[in-house]
Amino acid sequence: MFYVIGKYITRILDEIGGSTKMIGSCLFWLTHARFEFHQAVTQSVIIGVESLGVTALTSLFTGMVLALQAGNTIGNIFGDPIFVGTIVAFSLIRELGPVLTSVVVSGRAGAAVTAQIGTMAVTEQLDALYTLGTNPIRFLVIPRMFAFIFTMPILTLFSNLFGVIGGYLVAVYSLGVPSEVYFSDITTFMDPSDFMHGFIKTFVFAFMIGTVCCYKGISTRGGAEGVGKSTTGAVVTTIVLILVLDYFLTAILTALGL
Amino acid sequence: MIEIKHLKKVFGSKQVLKDVNLTIPKGKTTCILGGSGSGKSTTIKCLIGLLQADGGQILVDGKDVTKIRSEVELARLRRRFGYLFQEGALFDSMSVGENVTFGLKYLTNVPVKNYPKIVREKLALVGLREDVAKLNPSELSGGMKKRVSLARVLAVEPEVILYDEPTTGLDPIMSDIISDLIIDLKNKLGVTSVVITHDMRSAFKIADQIAFLYEGNILLCGTPEEFRTTDNPYVRQFVEGSSQGPIQMKLMKE
Numbered sequence: 001m002f003y004v005i006g007k008y009i010t011r012i013l014d015e016i017g018g019s020t021k022m023i024g025s026c027l028f029w030l031t032h033a034r035f036e037f038h039q040a041v042t043q044s045v046i047i048g049v050e051s052l053g054v055t056a057l058t059s060l061f062t063g064m065v066l067a068l069q070a071g072n073t074i075g076n077i078f079g080d081p082i083f084v085g086t087i088v089a090f091s092l093i094r095e096l097g098p099v100l101t102s103v104v105v106s107g108r109a110g111a112a113v114t115a116q117i118g119t120m121a122v123t124e125q126l127d128a129l130y131t132l133g134t135n136p137i138r139f140l141v142i143p144r145m146f147a148f149i150f151t152m153p154i155l156t157l158f159s160n161l162f163g164v165i166g167g168y169l170v171a172v173y174s175l176g177v178p179s180e181v182y183f184s185d186i187t188t189f190m191d192p193s194d195f196m197h198g199f200i201k202t203f204v205f206a207f208m209i210g211t212v213c214c215y216k217g218i219s220t221r222g223g224a225e226g227v228g229k230s231t232t233g234a235v236v237t238t239i240v241l242i243l244v245l246d247y248f249l250t251a252i253l254t255a256l257g258l
Numbered sequence: 259m260i261e262i263k264h265l266k267k268v269f270g271s272k273q274v275l276k277d278v279n280l281t282i283p284k285g286k287t288t289c290i291l292g293g294s295g296s297g298k299s300t301t302i303k304c305l306i307g308l309l310q311a312d313g314g315q316i317l318v319d320g321k322d323v324t325k326i327r328s329e330v331e332l333a334r335l336r337r338r339f340g341y342l343f344q345e346g347a348l349f350d351s352m353s354v355g356e357n358v359t360f361g362l363k364y365l366t367n368v369p370v371k372n373y374p375k376i377v378r379e380k381l382a383l384v385g386l387r388e389d390v391a392k393l394n395p396s397e398l399s400g401g402m403k404k405r406v407s408l409a410r411v412l413a414v415e416p417e418v419i420l421y422d423e424p425t426t427g428l429d430p431i432m433s434d435i436i437s438d439l440i441i442d443l444k445n446k447l448g449v450t451s452v453v454i455t456h457d458m459r460s461a462f463k464i465a466d467q468i469a470f471l472y473e474g475n476i477l478l479c480g481t482p483e484e485f486r487t488t489d490n491p492y493v494r495q496f497v498e499g500s501s502q503g504p505i506q507m508k509l510m511k512e
Contacts, residue, residue: 025329032330116351127308128347131336132414133364135329 019215022137026145029138039143040150047109047144048151052158055104059159062096063088063166071175081175085185088167089160093190093198097160099246102205105152106238110213113144114234117217118227126218141214148210149203156202197258201249208245209238259284259319260305260418260450266313267300274300276474278314282467287444287451289461291496292471293505298454299344301471302420305452306339307332337365340411340419344426346403348395354381354406355391361414380409384439401432408439412447419443421453425460433460440464458497462486470496472505 066088071081117140120126126136164186171177216234220226265278274297282288292298303309305316307323316323318335326332348357358380359373368376378388384405395403404424411419421440425433437460443449444464455461461468462482469479470493478485478493485497495503 028329120349123345123350124343124347125349127303128341128343128349130308130333131306131339131341132361132410133333133337135333 015215015219018219019211022141022215022218023211025137026142029135030142033134033138036139036143039139040146043143043147044151046112047105047147048155051105051108051151051155054108055101055155055159056162058100058104059092059097059161059163060166062100063092063163063168064170066091066096066163067167067170067175071171071177075175081171081177083185083189084167084171084175084177085164085182086189088171089164089186089190090194092160092163092167093194095198095246095250097156097163098198098201098205099242101152101156101159101202102209102242103239105148105155105206106209106213106242107235109148110209110238111231111235113210113213114217114220115227115231117141117214118220118230121218121220122223122226136218141218144214145207145210148206152206152209153199153202156198160198193258197253200253200258201246204245204249205242208241212238212241260452261317262301262305262314263317264314265301265304265311265316267297267304267309268312273474275304275311278471278474278476280469280476280479282450282452284450285444285448286466287440287453287464288467288469289453289455289465290469290471291456291458291461293456293496296471297474298471299422302341302422302452302454305420306336306341337414338417340414340416342404342407342411342419342421342424344422346395346407348398348403348407348410350395352395353391354393354395354398357395357406358391358409358413360410365414376413377409380413381406383412384409385435401428401436404428404436405439408436412443415447416449418450418452421451421455423454423456425455425457430459433457434463436460437463456496458499 067084070087071084074083075081117126117136120136120140126140129136129139168179168182171182172179213234216230216237220230222229260282262278262280262282265275266273267275274295278297278301280288280290280301290298290301300309304311305318305323307326311324314324318338321335323335326335348354349360352360355374355377358377362368362373362376377391381388381390386402386405386409390398390402390406395406398406408424424436424440428436440451440453441464444451451464453461453464462485465482467479468482468485470477470485472492478488478490480488485493488494488497491504495505
């Protein structure tokens with residue numbers, strides 16, 4: 001029992017130590033070598049642009065279901081579906097936009113990053129990078145970290161937009177809320193700090209997803225089975241961390257007045 | 259010249275290299291023989307700092323590689339070496355042409371406009387046609403992968419080439435073609451070669467010097483002729499490829 005717990009804690013500490021070391025290496029190579037601009041753009045397209053469709057679809061239906069639930073519940077209490085726009089926009093921009101986008105990106109692009117780097121690790125392609133004058137941190141990790149951090153806030157923006165549109169469709173065409181009322185509910189009760197709240201979360205999630213997925217890939221050992229384990233581990237770890245971090249970030253940002 | 263002195267390497271509780279001593283002469287081909295898991299690849303990975311040695315020295319022109327801790331200095335050391343990986347280690351997200359020119363960007367000042375010419379030349383040097391450059395590594399056979407990998411190494415014109423089992427998994431004819439290539443490269447370009455292998459036919463053909471690695475130590479180092487005539491029962495058994503002998507007895511004891 002103690003052995004199992006001890007082993008588990010050692011593994012977690014080992015992974016935290018390894019990830020921190022990797023971030024240190026990223027900072028070193030950012031200042032000591034040319035930035036791989038071409039790789040960063042390619043990865044931004046793979047991680048960001050190619051995730052747009054699934055992010056938009058997820059957010060659209062989330063906005064729709066939020067409007068439906070809020071409209072019906074408020075309608076039952078007050079007789080009229082009031083403040084539907086406020087509820088949809090608040091929930092999306094402060095919470096669901098960043099969280100849903102991060103979960104989708106983690107499952108789609110994060111898993112792919114771990115699988116690709118992991119496969120390169122078990123086929124000696126990472127060693128080959130060292131022998132050809134570069135290294136995995138410079139050539140693989142930094143461009144991918146950049147891509148996550150650069151594209152996820154943009155994806156979140158689209159996610160928020162599609163969520164609000166989804167809410168609008170249900171509120172206006174199903175619940176009978178006038179369209180100007182839906183939008184005035186949003187603009188009256190929301191201010192820029194709500195957007196800031198969501199964006200800070202997105203940046204933290206993007207940094208975390210990039211770190212976990214790249215580290216899991218680089219530390220992959222043991223052939224195809226190892227790649228499978230790393231990929232599953234990366235997705236599970238990032239999704240759990242998104243939800244855990246979300247709570248603490250909400251508490252901190254709210255305390256700071258955001 | 260490369261000198262390996264009292265090299266040690268431990269993985270967990272297993273000491274893979276106990277006391278490896280070997281001198282690799284400049285411009286010659288040295289073959290390191292040994293069974294699977296005997297530490298041949300570990301030795302050459304320590305040589306270019308892909309693995310950190312746990313003891314001993316590796317002197318490359320008098321400079322001790324095992325003492326280098328700086329990534330920048332290690333990168334500078336690796337510029338002098340080319341490494342042919344066992345499975346080729348071609349980047350599967352790139353075409354053959356991009357693989358061949360990959361090192362040029364980081365290790366040389368060759369202008370990009372010269373890349374197509376270099377691809378053509380290096381592919382020709384390893385006996386491949388120019389149109390292979392457009393293919394992806396997944397479309398290549400095992401032998402072609404090894405030759406493309408060798409073309410990638412040759413593109414950056416290293417002083418020393420480390421070959422990790424260059425003939426493993428290839429048919430006898432392709433193995434012989436690869437052996438001829440190694441000899442040609444030594445003769446034409448004067449490179450120092452270190453070849454990890456357990457292919458005796460290839461070793462006798464290409465080597466100027468052979469070292470036999472067994473249980474973490476170099477058991478015998480000499481010319482191919484000395485290996486053919488040695489009385490050492492371990493080496494004799496390995497050279498003859500016999501299942502009967504001290505190596506088998508040792509395995510049975512374990």
